[in-house]
Amino acid sequence: MTRTLYSGNRNASSWAFRAWLALREQNIDFKEIIVDIRRPQRWKNLADIGSFSPPAAVPVLVDGESVIYDSSAIMEYANELGDGSLLPKDLKLRAQTRSLVAWQHSTFGKVCGCLSFESAFYKQKKQPTISEVNQAAWVYSLWEECLIKHGGPYLVGDLSLADIAFVPSVLRLQAHCPVSAKFPLTKAWMQRLIERPHVQEWLTDAYALEPIYCEGYYSS
Template sequence: MSLVLYTGTRNASSWALRAWLALREQGIAFEERIVDIRRPQRFENLARIAQFSPPAAVPVLVDGDHVIFDSLAIMEYASELGATPLLPADIQQRARARSLLAWVHSGLSGICARLSFESSFYPQRRAMTADEVEQCDRLCRVWEQALAESGGPWLFGALSLADLAFVPVVQRIVSHRPDLDGFPLAHDWCERLLARPSVVEWMDEARALPVVVMDDYKP
């Protein structure tokens, strides 16, 4: 089996990060081809992706003649390819994990919409607004409850796609609000998640890249 994963610029491509993590955590060998998705070169680069992937976006996983062009689909594919699926065995827990995955995939209902993944790597980061803190608290309560019910160390006991899907969200939240006061289980879970070797590898490469500060990054 020869897999090729097309990913994006390390400090900007949070969707590709999710797919990449699922493959790495499953110990699946793949060739990675990084596509520069910065402007203006993003348009030409993604036009080339459009030649074999309908959305003209990354990530894209090519497995022989098969093209999988959605981050969540790639994560589930990786889960099934690996020796131990990254979803709970219990049907109800699996449905709950998939509910969290779907929530992340739909944009978390606008949580911290102006705190982009790339902003977590800015050398100078602004404070969260009151609305962003409120939205962050809402998300932390979900994590806190899941961890209390599972007993940890991950949202559903064993590491799952739900944990991995939240990595870019955790990165941007913790970089702006590292203490997470009032949410001890979520705080420790965030630290464990960001300390995983696969996550550290991606983030270290992301930090080494130049950043482009977006115009809307302001209180």
């Protein structure tokens, strides 16, 4: 097989998780090489990735002579390589889906920024601040609006790249700020995402690993 995904630690690499999920949901065969991105080996390992991928980061998908880097590009490629079902056929709905993916990719990390993906796997979670609780509730309300507008069961109707993009964020937010009964559609959607077989496969591996503690988590 010539198609290889360079991924990262299951309990730390949220961007690789997104790329991996898109490939798996599209039933695309690939070999996976997990790159250890823990410190201090992180720097050498990512420098090695930089020898064939300009960002020197994971994920990277090598398909024959093509090197596809950045999770969004890999997700789009997976959609096109598969049956195209992860983007709606309707032009405006497709643009809405891409907008949601772009939001996650660009600025969504600022939402509860101290609640990292790694922290979703900590046995002892910190108490979220009032600001973090409010930010999470704001996001839940936006997801609720999306689900109402498009009728579910996923954000734009059928499972899409938008849902896949938000899986790691669902995990980190829900682990600290459980969604309330005010947002029933969001609560059901989050549970539906987490219960998907490929998500469960990744999480089973992630929970089996030693936690990777981020500096400042318990003091923030």
